[in-house]
Amino acid sequence: MYVTLIPVVAGVIIASGAEPSFNLFGFVMCVSATAARAFKSVLQAILLSSEQEKLNSMNLLMYMAPIALAILLPATLLTEGNVLGVTVALARKDVKIVYYLLFNSSLAYLVNLTNFLVTKHTSALTLQVLGNAKGAVAVVVSILIFRNPVSFVGMLGYSLTVLGVVLYSESKQGNK
Secondary structure (H helix, E strand, C coil): CHHHHHHHHHHHHHHHHCCCCCCHHHHHHHHHHHHHHHHHHHHHHHHHHCCCCCCCHHHHHHHHHHHHHHHHHHHHHHHCCCHHHHHHHHHHHCCHHHHHHHHHHHHHHHHHHHHHHHHHHCCHHHHHHHHHHHHHHHHHHHHHHHCCCCCHHHHHHHHHHHHHHHHHHHHHHHCC
16 A cells, blocks of 8 residues: 555655746745644544544644644744734725635634544545645646646646555555
């Protein structure tokens, strides 16, 4: 089953290297974010399956959300400047921004809850493979909607990633 991950990883590497607007710093940040997401997925899989912790998806989200807020709010205030002032000014101009933010927050909550449920019922590795598939699909949609340029080699990389995801899925079905 783990052999099927080779095309996933190779596809991402090929697609990244062939990206017309490739930036090494951006690539390093993306790899770092992927490693952090993998660490988080493994940690949540351990917490959700541990007999000692007895956490369900809702409880885990209840404990992780304040920690994420404590980490991300100061980082946002440092890197985004006057984000609170701009948000308040926009809300005073048009109250719909408040509804957009509430809707966006609700979607983020549902995405996190879904991630925890997928991890509990499959594995952290499956969640990461699905994340790579989502990235490849997002690129294809971006190409179709926004006409973003992509090279033949880049398209080959994305295709290889999707093929790897399909192979992983098939091998996982065969192991059941």
